[in-house]
Structures are given as structure tokens and as C-alpha cells.
Amino acid sequence: MDEIKNGLSEVVCDILVIGGGTAGPMAAYKAKRHSPGARVVLLEKANVKRSGAIAMGMDGLNNAVIPGYATPEQYTKEITIANDGICDQAPVYKYASRCFEIIQELDGFGIKFQKNENGDFDVKKVHHLGSYVLPMPNGDTVKKALYRQLRREKVLISNRYMATRLLTGRDGRIAGAIAVNTRSAEFLVLRAKTVILCAGAAGRLGLPQSGYLWGTYENATNSGDGYAMAYHAGAALANLECYQINPLIKDYNGPACAYVAGPFGAYTTNSEGNRFIECDYWSGQMMQEFYNELQSGKGPVFLKLNHLHSDTIGKIEAVLHQVERPSRGRFHENRGTNYRERMIEMHISEIGFCSGHSASGVYVDEFARTTVPGLYAAGDMASVPHNYMLGAFTNGAVAGEHAAEVAANIDLADYDAADVIREQQRVLAVTRREDGIPPNQLEYKTRRFVNDYLQPPKVTAKMKLGQARFAEIREDMESAMVVRDAHELMRSLEAASILDCAEMAAFASLFRTESRWGLYHHRVEYPEKNDDDWFCHSILRKRDGRMTAEKRPVAPYIVPIDESERSAYDRQRIRQHA
Amino acid sequence: MPIAHTPTAVPVVVDEAKCIADKGCTVCVDVCPLDVLRISDLTGKAYMKYDECWYCMPCETDCPTGAVTVNIPYLLR
Amino acid sequence: MTVFEPFEAFGDLEEIAERLASEDPSVRRLAVLDLVETSSGEAVPLLAGAILDVEPVVRQQAAQALGEFDGIDVAKALIGAVADPVAEVARAAADSLAELRDPEASGVLLPLVTHPAAFVRAAVFRALKALQVDASLGPAITGLGDDDPGVRVQAVGVIGYLKKTETLPSLISATRDKSADVRLAAVNALSFARNEVAAQAAAAALSDPEWQVRAAAAEAIGRIGQASAAVALIASLADGYWQVRQKALQNLGRLRVRDGVEAIVAFLDDELPSLRKDAAAALGDIADQRSRDALTRHTGDADPDVRKTVIWALGQIGGG
Numbered sequence: 017m018d019e020i021k022n023g024l025s026e027v028v029c030d031i032l033v034i035g036g037g038t039a040g041p042m043a044a045y046k047a048k049r050h051s052p053g054a055r056v057v058l059l060e061k062a063n064v065k066r067s068g069a070i071a072m073g074m075d076g077l078n079n080a081v082i083p084g085y086a087t088p089e090q091y092t093k094e095i096t097i098a099n100d101g102i103c104d105q106a107p108v109y110k111y112a113s114r115c116f117e118i119i120q121e122l123d124g125f126g127i128k129f130q131k132n133e134n135g136d137f138d139v140k141k142v143h144h145l146g147s148y149v150l151p152m153p154n155g156d157t158v159k160k161a162l163y164r165q166l167r168r169e170k171v172l173i174s175n176r177y178m179a180t181r182l183l184t185g186r187d188g189r190i191a192g193a194i195a196v197n198t199r200s201a202e203f204l205v206l207r208a209k210t211v212i213l214c215a216g217a218a219g220r221l222g223l224p225q226s227g228y229l230w231g232t233y234e235n236a237t238n239s240g241d242g243y244a245m246a247y248h249a250g251a252a253l254a255n256l257e258c259y260q261i262n263p264l265i266k267d268y269n270g271p272a273c274a275y276v277a278g279p280f281g282a283y284t285t286n287s288e289g290n291r292f293i294e295c296d297y298w299s300g301q302m303m304q305e306f307y308n309e310l311q312s313g314k315g316p317v318f319l320k321l322n323h324l325h326s327d328t329i330g331k332i333e334a335v336l337h338q339v340e341r342p343s344r345g346r347f348h349e350n351r352g353t354n355y356r357e358r359m360i361e362m363h364i365s366e367i368g369f370c371s372g373h374s375a376s377g378v379y380v381d382e383f384a385r386t387t388v389p390g391l392y393a394a395g396d397m398a399s400v401p402h403n404y405m406l407g408a409f410t411n412g413a414v415a416g417e418h419a420a421e422v423a424a425n426i427d428l429a430d431y432d433a434a435d436v437i438r439e440q441q442r443v444l445a446v447t448r449r450e451d452g453i454p455p456n457q458l459e460y461k462t463r464r465f466v467n468d469y470l471q472p473p474k475v476t477a478k479m480k481l482g483q484a485r486f487a488e489i490r491e492d493m494e495s496a497m498v499v500r501d502a503h504e505l506m507r508s509l510e511a512a513s514i515l516d517c518a519e520m521a522a523f524a525s526l527f528r529t530e531s532r533w534g535l536y537h538h539r540v541e542y543p544e545k546n547d548d549d550w551f552c553h554s555i556l557r558k559r560d561g562r563m564t565a566e567k568r569p570v571a572p573y574i575v576p577i578d579e580s581e582r583s584a585y586d587r588q589r590i591r592q593h594a
Numbered sequence: 595m596p597i598a599h600t601p602t603a604v605p606v607v608v609d610e611a612k613c614i615a616d617k618g619c620t621v622c623v624d625v626c627p628l629d630v631l632r633i634s635d636l637t638g639k640a641y642m643k644y645d646e647c648w649y650c651m652p653c654e655t656d657c658p659t660g661a662v663t664v665n666i667p668y669l670l671r
Numbered sequence: 672m673t674v675f676e677p678f679e680a681f682g683d684l685e686e687i688a689e690r691l692a693s694e695d696p697s698v699r700r701l702a703v704l705d706l707v708e709t710s711s712g713e714a715v716p717l718l719a720g721a722i723l724d725v726e727p728v729v730r731q732q733a734a735q736a737l738g739e740f741d742g743i744d745v746a747k748a749l750i751g752a753v754a755d756p757v758a759e760v761a762r763a764a765a766d767s768l769a770e771l772r773d774p775e776a777s778g779v780l781l782p783l784v785t786h787p788a789a790f791v792r793a794a795v796f797r798a799l800k801a802l803q804v805d806a807s808l809g810p811a812i813t814g815l816g817d818d819d820p821g822v823r824v825q826a827v828g829v830i831g832y833l834k835k836t837e838t839l840p841s842l843i844s845a846t847r848d849k850s851a852d853v854r855l856a857a858v859n860a861l862s863f864a865r866n867e868v869a870a871q872a873a874a875a876a877l878s879d880p881e882w883q884v885r886a887a888a889a890e891a892i893g894r895i896g897q898a899s900a901a902v903a904l905i906a907s908l909a910d911g912y913w914q915v916r917q918k919a920l921q922n923l924g925r926l927r928v929r930d931g932v933e934a935i936v937a938f939l940d941d942e943l944p945s946l947r948k949d950a951a952a953a954l955g956d957i958a959d960q961r962s963r964d965a966l967t968r969h970t971g972d973a974d975p976d977v978r979k980t981v982i983w984a985l986g987q988i989g990g991g
Binding site: 023025027057126132133134135160164167168172173174175177197202204281283290291292293294296323324325327328 | 675677678679681708709710739770772800803827828831832834856859860862863882883912914917943944945973974975976979
Binding site for chain 2: 017018062063065066067068071072156176198199226227228229230231232235236237267268269341342343346347350351451454498500503506507
């Protein structure tokens, strides 16, 4: 295993789904249900059984819009406000309208959501704004249940193939993708009528404070390959400067899941044991407050549970140490941290791109269509803001259905065979060298500079230095990167995706000359929000081989936002700047 | 520029007495999202070949014989 | 160009069946795992065979594996295995039984409610709960008298999921069970009802010796939604444990109990910020003018969540 072999094969399908994590399996399942006769291929660089952000499971939904507890209108309004108004509401509203049906469908798959003793969904109310939290005490069953459905529907599963580039036809339509086997380096050309990208977040962008490349907030497999592929195919990417930064358990670098512990009465405090968060919404504004407190004399920041009854804490532990990131319990045990006695030290994550928690993603409309005809995107890498796991499922379903419908009525696009040869040469260059720099060192250096120069507060001169350093790394990557086996070849491709994302992060951040989304885009020289010039999406794309940026108007709201509601949020912001 | 072999203490540990990889089992290797486990040609047992671990635990949870233990990587511990 | 097949092949049943006949138990065990991979109903008869293997680890693996499949044949195979002499095998079979979702399986499950092993009876009720078939009601009511509290908890669940008003007397008697777990489940289960009888039963549970039951009772009163239970809810603002007082505050707000305003206002000065916050939220829900002055005095609370909730509550009251 792992030795580099020569090989190239071509397969033809109707719908190609790239990424077998959360959105991908749902997209493939829905495409197959829509068109049972179609050939649907699900491509995954690991194994669909245990891949992606929810490889181990998920402990709850935090954006469930369930009749009787919340309405699509209310949800859309809150997401719009939490995104400082920069939000195309149609995809958010569509998600909010369809997600309950998806919950019921997942429930039918055997994925267990918490129910009360009357068999009704046990939705938790966290504050007066709306009730969106639905725990999943047996959320470790998610992947298994999904996998069972894929097998039943006879989706063609292709594990251990990493897509490296998308293929487009002469007419600009999507034509398929090129992939390479992560254990043999053999190539696969997949021709498809429609392609759905579900390759997850760019979670290996910043370097965690531990310095361990793999100790990331996101699953470390999610190296931004989807962002890079979409970029190189000419698709528009939206608001990449709206980074993902999340609160987490310090050093462990995984979520503290305040939304699991919150309904039981846990909360975030400073070192004095007092609450400090003013913002009502999970947003960059909240993260700014978190950052300020960490920097102030009142840091560090903690998750406080020790005021709760021991039995209540036991219930919280039963979820936190079993599901999603179960090694949490082991981490606390090593350090002798008992939730009953001590508060849990928290911190903020390294930066990344992830619409799951923020808004940075490949631009999509309410049918999950990107700007490239026939190319769709869903999940953490598509631009629907704050869509979390349920958004990945729901928008994956939307993408699968639409892509299947379109594929039923068109032929394959032709691609240029020279593109495949060029891509093989690009990918395999690192295998032709006897000597050079291994991918892990190039990756480490890229990510350290991401921290040094791109992490907010953002400073123009720093970001420009970052760009210069990234250009140097790119030269090294193209002239000296070397790998010894197929596994390292996968890492070299990931290092290239990471570098692409770092360059996009710098470019997008320099483009938007204002501050917005709290900490996510806090530009020191432009400290204020500037609605006159910047109430718009920033769109980044590759044109004629070069990175370009442009403004795109925010689509007219379908759920109006009162001035008073927007200003309530702004008041919270001003208090923070004072 | 020769490539060095810097030692690291790997987080995933396999109990070779319990591991049945030599009977054809590949469960832990299959389920690792980062694909860091391999079956040793020498011992026929599973081991962590690449120190690239997200300490996510499917290898431990899915192992049919309970042979795998995931420790927190030392840098984070 | 070499041509290769990039798609996962999920095993050929005949080939797996050969490995199931291997002399090596580890090989047989791995064959069982491969049967799961096939996701094919045709794997069930082979698993039904493997669950009778001479080697306990193989039987256990087969019992677990059957949990991935559904239907009467699965139920039948598992029912045999719950009597396995090896405890791990029997428990794995019982856990898999609880995953059955085919309503037809209830016919096979019902005779097992009197099985000698308590974990089997509990697993059967757990399965019946999710199946939600009327035929389970009688056995579940009988099950409330089971010797084992874990079984009684599951029996309460079966009754609660069916949400039938005529079962209230049974559920109410379960709120006086000697096991706190059963009382807790029963208080939660009766809150589907929207009537006086249920409300009074929940109110009585506010005096339970166990705080979790009292907290659940306050929650149940809120869900049942009868004003008559408000007096008891106000009284439980003096409960000895704060997480019960918190539930009482939340549900006084939910029921909009105007008579509670005075007692709730006192909590705006509580030392626990969580109680101050919930007091403010309850006052906002009730929206009674009498609380306006008290709320106004607390707009400068040291805790941001309390401050925000106080301001929200004042907005709910309006006027001024």
C-alpha cells in the first residue's frame, strides 16, 4: 500500500458528488431518489463510513426550525441580523422552510433526536429569541445511518479518491472532475452532467496554538480542497474575509458545545466567574467580545458548570464525552479537570473558512447552484450562512434534487483531454523529485504565516507581507516539494489547497475596506462599518488566471428587518468599541 | 536536503494481542478519516504510521476486539 | 491507460458464507462484519445462523450486526439470542431488539414482556415504545407493576408515547412509584394531557423528595397549561433547591401567572444570575404593569444576560 503506481481510468456518470461527509451523502441520496435510473457517484478521499466533520457524530442541532418553536421568518431574520445584514435571504429561508422535513426524514433513518416521554421532539429554549436546539443524545449513529441509506439506494461509492480539479467544457459548463487515489496515486477521470461539491470547510488554514498541524477545530481532513477547486474552475466565492473563528476548549481545540450545556444552565464567564457576552447572536460580534475579554485583565474565559447539580453535570458529560468529540473526556481526565469542581478554560480557534458557523463560502443561490453552470455546492463550503450540520443535510438535499433534475435533461459536456494531462503533470511533479521539501513543512510555514499576518485584528501592512511570504512558499511548492508515497501525495495536494485558501483570505480581507462581522473582519485602519460603500457581498474569483474581487449587491430581503431590530444589534456593537 | 526522521510519540496505540488484522481485519484502517493507520508487514497488526491524528476515535470505537486506544496527542495534553 | 473499477464492492454473499464456515473464530467474526456491509436483506438468514455460533464473540458480533437490519426475521433471530448463556451476547441481542422499527415486529416482541430477564423486558418495552402500537398498552400498564425499576421506566414510556387520556390514572399512580426514575418518567409522560387531573397530579409531584422530579413537575405544569396549578407553582418558588426554583420561574412565565408577580419580583435580587435572568424573563412573559418599576431598577444589573432580559421584559410590558 502507498507506493506510487501509474494508472488512469475514466468513468461516466450522471451526477457526481464530491465529498462524503454530511451534505454529500444527502445530496447523493436525494439525487438517486429523484432519478433512480441515474448513475450517482459519491467520491470521498477517506471512507464515507467515517468521514467529514461528523465522522464521530454530532451531539445536537442548534438551528432546528421546528413548527411551534420557531418560524422560517423569525430564523431568517435572526441570521440576517447576525450577519450584519449581508445575507441573501432566499437560501436561508429555503433551508428554514425545509429543515423540519429533513429532521423527520433523518429520524426515519434511525438517527436519534431527543424526544420527551410523549415521543415529541424535545426542543430546548435557550433565550427569548427562539428555540432552535434539539439534542441528539445518540448522535454517534449519524454516519452509520446515512451509510445504510446510501447502500440501499445503490449509490456508487468511490472511497480514497481525492478530487484535485474540476473539468469544464468548452461551453463553460461543468464536465466532471479529475481525482487521484490516495493510496496508489492512480488517476480517475469522472465525466458527469452535474457536479455537487461538498468538500467541507477550510479548517486547516490557521495553525492551532498547540502547533500540532492536526489539532484543528474542524476535522483536519477538511483542508479547503472544495474552495480551491471551485476557485480554479472560475466559480465565485463570497465573503471569504468573514472568517470562521469559534470558542473552544483551550488546547483540546474542540468545541465546548455551550449549546449542549447551555439548556442545562451552563454559561461562559470571565475568570471572575461573571458573564460578559452582550451579543444575543452567535456571530463575529460575539467572538469580538470573547477576544476582548481574553485580552483584558479579566481573562482567561471559562465555561462554567460547577454551579449545577452533580447529576445535571453527569447528564451533560454523558453527551459531551460520548458524541461528536468523545476524546474531550479523556483530555479533561489527563488534566484532572472535573466539571463539578473547576471551570473549563476556553479560548478561540484558529481562523478558517466555513459557512457552517460563519458565512465564507462558494457563492450559491437557493437551489445550491454556483456561478458555473451545472456545478453545485452545499455544506460548510457553500455560502449559506450559519447553516451547521442540519444546513448541510438540507442544502445537500436541495442540491441533489436540483442537480438530478437538470442532469435528466442534458448531455455530458466535452472536456479537453489536454487538461487531464496537464493536471497529471501538476499533481505528479512532487513524485518526480529525488530530494526537496516535504508537504508538512510547507503546510506548517503557510499556516504559521496565516496566524502571523491574517488573523484579526487585520492590518493592511501585515496582510501584504503575508501575501509576499505566500508567494515565496508557492515558488518552493512548485519547484521543490517532494513526496515519497501516495499518502504524502494527498498531503501535498492538501498543502496546495491550504495555500490557495490563504491567498484568498488575504485578498478578500484587503478588498473590503471597512470593518464588519465583529472579530471576523476587524480591520484596524477601517474600524467602522460602512454601509454606504460596503453593504454588499465581496465576490472573489479567478479571471484569466488571476485572482480578482468585485462587489455584488445583497438580494432584496424577502423577510423585512425593522430598523429598530438592526439598531439593537448595532448598539451592542458600539458598547464594545467604547 | 536529506529528509530527517524526527521521533514523535503517536497518539493511537494498538494492543497486538487483541488485534486481528492478521486474520484480515482492516476496520481501524478503513474508518480513520485521516488515513494514518496501516497493517504492519512485519507483525501483521495495525499501527499508526503517520502522526496526523485528530483524536476523533472511530478507530477505537469501531474496532471489533477493543484493541485500539486513542490518546490525546502530547502537544495538546 | 490501465482500466480499473473505482467503486466499492460490498462483498459477495456466497464468498462470505464460506468464511462463516471457517474454523478460525476471528475469520467468522470478520465475515459477520462483512455481512453488515452488504446492507442486503439476504444477509439476515446468514446472521441468524451466526448468532448460533459455538464461539461467544461471533454470536455477540452477530447479535450486534442484526441491529443494522429490520423485520420479523431479525426479531425472531434476536429473540432466541436474548436467552444466550453468555451475558454479553444476550445484552447485545436485547440492544438490537430495541432498534426494531418494523411495526410487524411487535407481534413477536409482545410475548417477551414477561421474559424472566429484566434487561430483556426493558429492551422489549423500549422497542415497543418506538413502534407505537395500541396492542402494547395493556402489557405496558401491567409492566408498571414490574419488580425492576428499569422495566417500569420503559413501560411508562410506552404509555406516554401513545398519549391516551384513559391511561392517565396509570401514569398518575406511577408518579408515586418508589423509584425516582419511574416517578420522573411518569411526571414527564403525563404532560401530554391538557386537563385538571393531570395538572393536579403534576402539582402533587412538586412535593416529591427528589429535586429532579420536582423540576420536571414544574415543567409539566407549564406544558399542561392549567391555571389551577399556579398556586402550587408559586409555592415551589420557595423550594430548597435552586434548579427547581428556576423551573418554577420559567413556567410561571409560560402560564402567565399574574398572581406570581410579587414573588417573582423578589428574585430580581437573587444572588444567582441565572435566577435573576429567569425572573426577568417570566416578568416579561406575564407583562404585568406592576413589575415595571422593579424591572426598571434592575436595568443596570452586573450580569449582561440579566440586563438584556430586563430590557426585553420592559419592552414586553410597554407603555409607561
